[in-house]
Structures are given as structure tokens and as C-alpha cells.
Amino acid sequence: MINKKINTRFVALLLAIVLVLSVTPVPVFAAYSIGFATDKIQITTPSVNNTSYDKVLTIKGTSSEDRxxxxxxxxNGEVTVYPVDVKNGSFEKEIWLRFGPGKYTVWAGLNANRFDGKIRFEVQNTSDEDYFNLTPSGYVESESRLVQDVVKTLITADMSELEKARAIHEWVTKNIVYDTEAYYKGISAMNTATDIMARKKGTCRDYSFVFASLxxxxxIPTRVVYGEAWNNVLKSYxxxxxxxxxxxxxWISIDTTWDAGYIKDKKFVIASNDKYFNMDKQSFAKTHKVTSVTLY
Known part of the structure; x- marks a missing residue:
């Protein structure tokens, strides 16, 4: 009976937890002239093209829109998008120049997948340090106050790196509920880590954003991995x-989605465990295949 129960639960987990993860849209952008304003967005900082920065670029401006x-x-052609909330008509966003030294091009627009080139400027990163896996991206918000506050409650100075990672894994698996509605409806919206933490609900990509942020x-250098996972019911990836x-x-593999629980009667049951935390590579590879290391 124990083996049957475990097998049933595992099959349910494989069936329901694997996200129907649509291919992330690639932004379409125009590479025209230099510009800092449209009728709905105005960039005030920087105000001069080709300004040099050391690691971090701060963009300030105004807009009549909410986001x-x-x-x-x-x-090297890496492309990534940052959602920016507008408060009282103004916005400010700190962006880490995570792809090494050299020229970066910035666009601004009202659509996450299309940029018309009316706002376009270039900046230079003078730092040759490698901080790609330690700094925030548009959706992995390790700099946010919410994320920082949670980390303060979990991490102590005497912890080893593995103990820190385990504490974060435990928090995620106990505090984020799998979004069964999104799963069954095939919804694959892009959510920031802080949005997910505030809602306490998400699918596999959301779990990975939260873990990476914390x-x-x-x-702890951390990356978000896209791939394929074995569905034992459908007998396919x-x-x-x-x-x-x-x-x-x-590098160790961590799947907080699969460790968070399982679905029963289309409802998620939290059953935090650590089976897919630092599992040996051969065992993990039986159910997980990496297809890309993302830019998040």
C-alpha cells in the first residue's frame, strides 16, 4: 500500500506539476535613430547617448501609463526585457549590465514583445567582472525589499552554502502554491518574483524565479533553466x-515545483519535501533534460 500510494502521488505530480510552458516570446525591436521620448514615455536619465556605466545603469523617466x-x-546580442511600474507618473529602474563589458542598446515601449525604436539609446559597461548569476534580471528580483526581507529571516552567517540553499528551497516549497487554474487553462503569463511572492501562487517558471531571487x-550564484521533464502518464517529455x-x-539541480506537493482532484496539496534538491546528476537526468540556460 505504501508503494502504491507513493507511486500514485508521484504520477499525479508528474502529470500536473509540469508546466505547459509556452515558448517565451522574443521581443521585436527596431534599430533606428537615437531617441529618448514619445508622447507617452519620456526618459530623463540618461539624457545623453553612449554614457558609460560601471556594472549598473539607472533609468529614470515619466509616463502616462501604469507600466x-x-x-x-x-x-553579444543577448536580449532581455524589464517590466517597470510607473508610480505617480514617474519611474526609476536599476538595471545590472549582466552580459559583460561593451555596448548595450536600450529600448522603451508599452508592449513587452514589440519596441518601435522611437525610444532607443546606447550605453557602455566598463566592468569586465562576471556577476551574471548573482544579480537581478527583469523577473528575478533579488534586489527587491520583499525578497531581501525574506532572506533575512532564513539565512544566518554561520550557515554553509548548502544549508542556505536548502533553507531557501524549503521556504519556496512551503509558501508557494501551484497554480492549478493556470495549469488547466494553459495560461503561461510572465510574472515577476515579487508578484508571485505576493500572490503566493505560480507555475514552474514562477517557482524558479522565486528561488533564483532568494x-x-x-x-548564491543561481540560474533559471528551461528544459523538458518526463510525464509518466503521457509517456513523453x-x-x-x-x-x-x-x-x-x-552546480546542483533544484526543482522546487516538484518538491512543493501534488495535485489531487484538480487541487494542489502542499507536501514539501527535498527529493529534487541536489539529487545526484544521473537520477535527476532520468526525468529532466536541459534545453537552455535562460538569461533570467
């Missing part, structure tokens, strides 16, 4: 997302 999007292209805030963290000199 705008910034698109960043790195020196881990980076705790000083489906799209999925999880994390890899650099702990004690090596």
Missing part, C-alpha cells in the same frame, strides 16, 4: 523550468 517595458540588448539575494545553483564549487 512600461525596457528592452536591453547586450554586447538565492541570489543570499549570495513536456516543457518545464527549474534551477541550478553554484554551491560548494559545483
Amino acid at each position: 512600461i517595458w525596457l528592452c536591453l540588448r547586450g554586447p 538565492a541570489r539575494a543570499a549570495g 513536456e516543457k518545464h523550468a527549474w534551477n541550478e545553483a553554484f554551491v560548494d564549487g559545483k
